[in-house]
Amino acid sequence: MARAKRALGSLKAGHTGTLDPFATGLLPVVFGEATKFSRFLIDAPKAYEATLRLGERTATGDTESDVVERRGVQADDAAIDTVLATFLGVQDQVPPMHSAVRVEGRRLYDYARAGEEVARPARSIDIGELVRLGRSGNDLTLRVGCSKGTYVRKLAEDIGEALGCGAHLVALRRTAVGGFALGDAATLEALEAAGAEAARARLLPVDALVADLDRLDASGADAWRFCNGQALEGVPGATAEVAVYEPGGRFVGVGARQADGRIAPLRLVTTGAAQVP
Secondary structure (H helix, E strand, O other), X not given: OHHHHHHHOOOOEEEOOOOOOOOEEOOOEEEHHHHHHOHHHHOXXXXXXXXXXXXXXXXXXXXXXXXXXXXXXXXOHHHHHHHHHHOOEEEEEOOOOOOOOEEOOEEHHHHHHOOOOXXXXXXXXXXXXXXXXXXXXXXXXXEEEEOOOOOHHHHHHHHHHHHOOOEEEEEEEEEEEOOEEHXXXXXXXXXXXXXXXXXXXXXXXHHHHHOOOEEEEOOHHHHHHXXXXXXXXXXXXXXXXXXXXXXXXXXXXXXXXOOOOOEEEEEEOOOOOOOOO
């Protein structure tokens, strides 16, 4: 994060989630006013390419620890596809012991490092896509589309158990977060080499973070009222929150639908409508 801030000459920045230490790929970073809306990407679905090594299990579910068990691998591609299909949809997942989830005030990885295993409450996740991309020996590469909060390491372990051979992750690459794709990203090295002005020119507008929300195009007077804490008449739509714009297409903030259908201010852009037109 510090390198990204230096590359863009920014004092205020934040990320939109974390990656496991051994993982690579897309990590959207937000600057300035966009930090107020970062949760929309934190909550967004994610996509990964994950490589599982079948027949080997590690304590952490990835390459960060030694192999603790080896088993023979009997599953062919047809058997693998059958098992993958059973993991699609909404389900409960128990977080791995080597994770940052808190139980009774302590991180799970603190218990794990002390050699303790504790009961962990399961969390609801949604696996929207799970496709076999290729196999080389016992290394199986999958495309995974999942909801926030999904531990792909744990998914890999569970798939290995369902196949009867165990598994752990040997590679994990995040390819998408919401509507943002890895192919549109820049490396830190490229940003640093370009200079701050060119790096800032790559930034998307703040409202790119709320592109999936319903939109309300307010009049000048209504935009002023919204920016000063007043609710507006609602617009048809399905999302619980609404992106609000003033005349000219400037994004001024996000409102929440109320029980009476009105849109109440929830999060505002500081540079929004300031005066009654």
